[in-house]
């Protein structure tokens with residue numbers, strides 16, 4: 533994998549990471565010469581107190597703003613277009629996203645829909661955006677998706693029950709204010725799902741056909757932080773050192789996948805999110821073991837290194853046994869963080885699998901999966917995860 537002489541591009545936004553980063557939002561609105569901010573968020577983040585906290589700072593600095601909070605998990609194209617309407621109605625000129633991947637992805641969609649004066653669905657795919665959106669400030673609150681540093685926006689097409697990806701340099705935020713304190717209000721299940729999403733980002737970027745030495749470095753560092761800190765955060769949710777390490781793990785994994793793209797876990801999870809509105813991180817956690825098993829023969833030496841990151845001693849073992857131990861370690865971690873269900877318990881039926889497989893195969897994340905699957909392969913992986 534990865535010839536060092538090949539041309540490579542690496543895109544990352546400006547970001548500030550550390551406790552208190554969120555308090556810099558007003559300063560950045562000034563830096564971007566913004567006069568009115570659209571704050572994109574959701575009711576859960578408001579309830580957790582983070583919107584009041586940031587908006588309070590804006591008010592103190594006399595920055596005019598309007599809050600748009602009609603964002604649901606697996607954000608919908610209709611919500612993006614409603615947000616774009618509110619932006620225009622209030623003459624906004626800067627966007628602040630506060631929340632997890634859903635408000636951040638919605639905010640990205642709102643920005644490009646406004647500047648290009650078109651429907652967000654037009655941007656599906658790779659490099660389909662002509663004009664960048666207005667300045668976008670992200671304040672992530674889940675230590676999970678890393679949408680705040682990524683070139684991705686994942687939107688649900690409500691009419692087609694399908695999630696699609698917009699992949700474009702233009703949706704990389706202008707600045708990300710990454711404050712680990714915001715993760716303190718997540719409950720155990722949300723912490724587990726979003727932390728596992730980050731781990732899957734690191735592993736899929738490391739397995740990706742579009743990896744590079746730069747993305748490998750971030751993917752491996754991401755795994756180190758997450759594998760050390762996620763189990764400890766589950767044990768002691770108020771441990772700020774460990775919360776900060778999960779946040780750093782999320783950031784490194786995000787820099788890796790934004791530039792190396794992802795693989796079959798994400799393609800299949802997007803399909804589940806679109807058809808059945810299931811939580812993204814939980815889908816990833818359930819699928820990971822099965823997709824690694826499918827991919828292992830294509831990237832055996834990388835499976836060994838992941839085993840090493842999990843703290844396994846695999847020396848001298850035959851390849852098949854090594855893979856089995858790594859799969860077991862992934863399962864053990866999922867159990868430890870409390871994700872024990874399989875897909876059937878989440879409401880997936882065997883009759884859903886043909887449609888799920890169809891949508892997963894056309895997802896752009898599938899292109900960089902190390903082993904190229906056919907439709908039956910994907911159906912089999914869903915069946916194993918059922």
Ligand SMILES: NC(=O)c1ccc[n+]([C@@H]2O[C@H](COP(=O)([O-])OP(=O)(O)OC[C@H]3O[C@@H](n4cnc5c(N)ncnc54)[C@H](O)[C@@H]3O)[C@@H](O)[C@H]2O)c1
Nearest residue numbers: 576577605606632633634673674677679682684686717718
């Ligand atoms: N753009 C990207 O690069 C990228 C990458 C991975 C995933 N995603 C997308 O992101 C979405 C998932 O985002 P997510 O996992 O961050 O969850 P989310 O944004 O959907 O939020 C889930 C729930 O958590 C609540 N919440 C958020 N922060 C909280 C906090 N600090 N305390 C208490 N509650 C809080 C929200 O109110 C919401 O109810 C999916 O749609 C997925 O496809 C995007």
Ligand SMILES: [Fe+2]
Nearest residue numbers: 677729733812
């Ligand atoms: Fe993800």
